[in-house]
Amino acid sequence: MPNLLCLAVNPPQTERDAYENAISKCLFPKLDTFIWSAPFSLQLLQFLTRHRDQLITVAFNFEPLEPITIYRYSLSDAEPIILPGLIKFYGELHHVRLLGAEDTLKSVTGQWTGQESTDFENCMISLGQTKRLVELDLMWPVLDIIHLEIISRHVKTLQDLTISLSSVYVREHESNDIRIKTALSRFPDLLKLSIRNAGHHEPGKAKFSLDEDYRTVKVWGDRCPSLAICITPRHTRWIRCEGHDADNTIEWVPTPLVGEARKWYKNAILNDIKPGWKKAIRQMWPPGVMVRDALKIGDSELMDLLEYSEDEKDGTEEQEIQEEQEEEGGGEGDQVDLAMAQSLQSDPSDNGQGNDNVVQDAASETGAE
Known part of the structure; x- marks a missing residue:
């Protein structure tokens, strides 16, 4: 087979x-x-040596969730071979x-199938x-944080x-935040970070990914992720995502510029995140945990950012009421009846003349919404 480009072998055990x-x-x-879907051995080194000038991809025993034992041969003293084209x-x-x-x-x-940190470091x-x-x-x-530090x-x-x-x-421990942040700061060219959050040692439960533009962190998974890390070329920010809904994907878009970060954060609270999140976000973090370092502001300024203006607050409450009614099965008729009842309470001397207008206005507003 002189023209064979790819050879993948899964040999029977026997x-x-x-x-x-x-x-x-x-x-x-x-x-x-x-690709050799079995344990690596010295025999295979001979095969690699014969093809070392053209090999680009090599895979051995690629079964990621099963422990590996070195099969029959000790490779600890084997001499390395040179694969000049391996990518x-x-x-x-x-x-x-x-x-x-x-x-x-x-x-x-x-x-990595070892047990000791020194082995991992080697x-x-x-x-x-x-x-x-x-x-x-x-x-x-x-992995533990110490392994991330070793990699960095x-x-x-x-x-x-x-x-x-x-x-x-x-x-x-909050000190782990600093350790992770310090380790990540050692990667000057890092564009994308994905962490499989292995709660209860079950890999793949949640994942945090940083897009190539340095700005967007997407969080998804089937359980509440505890921590997402957003890296910018000169800056590392922490975004806690407790309370994450498994049915939704949250996109955070912070700016690398500290001067614009306050604006981004307020817009994220008021606009970018659906209304049901706004109340939860204000209760999610102790003052300063998320943005104190990133935005370089104090606790009082942070609380100011979390406050709505009166107009924004009123609009949010109305929208939250509407969502609650929809969840309880209320339709447009219920909203019209509510508007009529409020109108009658506010102006009992209207003698019913203005009520039709109220109903029409409420119906038109409902249709517009």
Whole structure:
């Protein structure tokens, strides 16, 4: 098969040796993608060596939610091979050092099966030796903040980072906010951050994603996310999203300019978020937790931002009343009857002459709304 470009093999458990022996002796002159859905072994290094000049993507044992054991062979002392064209690698982080793609590797999607932080740090040191690595996705396991700190110390070229971070570590101590913020500040080129919030050690429950424009954070998931992190090129802001409705996606659009942040925050409270959220937002954070650092304002100024003007407040209350009526099954007729009753109370001497006008006005307003 001289024209084969991609080879993906999922060998049966009972015939793995035969597959390894056969593949290690094969040569595919144009092969650029090799996927081996089984544990990595020394036999496969021979295959990689024979195709190292053309390989672009290599994947080993890519089963992200299952622990990996190194199969039969010890790779700790194996000599690395040079893959001069390798761009993407999928698999166990321990094996990155064997690929010798320091000048070309740009994307790593992997998992770490070790137990000690020092072992994890050795993996990150290997990744840090790559000069062009911009994308790192750690599919497993759930990490502690210390692992995020280790990544930030050794792999500073990242533009896209995805990790699973247990919600336990962002809820229990406020000092963790500072630790996460400090770690993220070490990525000068980071454009996108995704955190799989693994509440109760169940990956994938919620995810926080930062778009490429540095400004939009989208939060979604099937449970309440506890923390979203918005990064700007020179700035890190914290946005707490407690009370998130699983059926909705909230889009926050902060501006990188501190001078405009106050305006953005007020607009987000008054306009960008649906009315049912406004009351909850004012009760969501203690004064200053969210915006004190980002906006450089005190508690009193923050409370001023959370206050409505009289016009805005009245309009909001009317809209909230209308929403409550709709939820209870009330229709346009109920709104007209309510308007009529209010009119009769305010002007009992009208003798019914003005009531028709009130009903017509209320009906027209309802139709306009």
